[in-house]
Amino acid sequence: MADGDGDDELAMEMEALSYTYPEIEIEVFEPSNSACTEAGPAAAAAVRIDLRPRAARQAFVAAALRLTAPRGYPAASPPIIELREPRGLGDAREAALLARLAAEARDLIGSPCLGQLIELCQDLLSDANAPEGPCAICLSVMEPGPDDPEESSNRDGCTVAAPPALARLPCYHTFHTPCFERWWAFEQASCAAQQRELAARTGATAAAALAQAARPNPPS
Numbered sequence: 001m002a003d004g005d006g007d008d009e010l011a012m013e014m015e016a017l018s019y020t021y022p023e024i025e026i027e028v029f030e031p032s033n034s035a036c037t038e039a040g041p042a043a044a045a046a047v048r049i050d051l052r053p054r055a056a057r058q059a060f061v062a063a064a065l066r067l068t069a070p071r072g073y074p075a076a077s078p079p080i081i082e083l084r085e086p087r088g089l090g091d092a093r094e095a096a097l098l099a100r101l102a103a104e105a106r107d108l109i110g111s112p113c114l115g116q117l118i119e120l121c122q123d124l125l126s127d128a129n130a131p132e133g134p135c136a137i138c139l140s141v142m143e144p145g146p147d148d149p150e151e152s153s154n155r156d157g158c159t160v161a162a163p164p165a166l167a168r169l170p171c172y173h174t175f176h177t178p179c180f181e182r183w184w185a186f187e188q189a190s191c192a193a194q195q196r197e198l199a200a201r202t203g204a205t206a207a208a209a210l211a212q213a214a215r216p217n218p219p220s
């Protein structure tokens, strides 16, 4: 296949991706621009898309998938696969997810596969949609509730106690909601107590004490 055909094929794949995923970011590199790869063959194009689990009531994992098509893709080289800003996955699940994507990319060598890799990544994130590890406050397991709230209230005609709700913070750290609320209330209360003690002992407010601490040390 001539180079020109490969470029046309890549352009068509990018067009199809931008149609299917309106939010996808696409970069197409000129053949002369080799500044875009750190190692290996020069990149022809790269895409990046933010992915979350499908149809989940609560997302405990998320990641941005970046796929770089090197020159020679798809006939000779698979895309380079990276997860950017993986959230809530932990190292082991992130590595497993990348390994699955890499295996799929190797199987699909010879045909345009970026869309299939995006779909697979989203499937894998959906399967992995549970908090990483136990609740760091009470150290017991965290069970995501069912996506359908009806499901937990009535099983075989008897009422089953629903597992405690989960609080996922913006950083994707997750705790049992009651554990987090107790800890938060305790922190707020102890902070207020410390502020009162500080004021009683020194007459200073916390803000003034912090400003004092931030000042450079006087020369000795």
Ligand SMILES: [Zn+2]
Pocket: 135, 136, 137, 138, 139, 140, 175, 176, 179
């Ligand atoms: Zn807990």
Ligand SMILES: [Zn+2]
Pocket: 169, 171, 172, 173
């Ligand atoms: Zn956090």
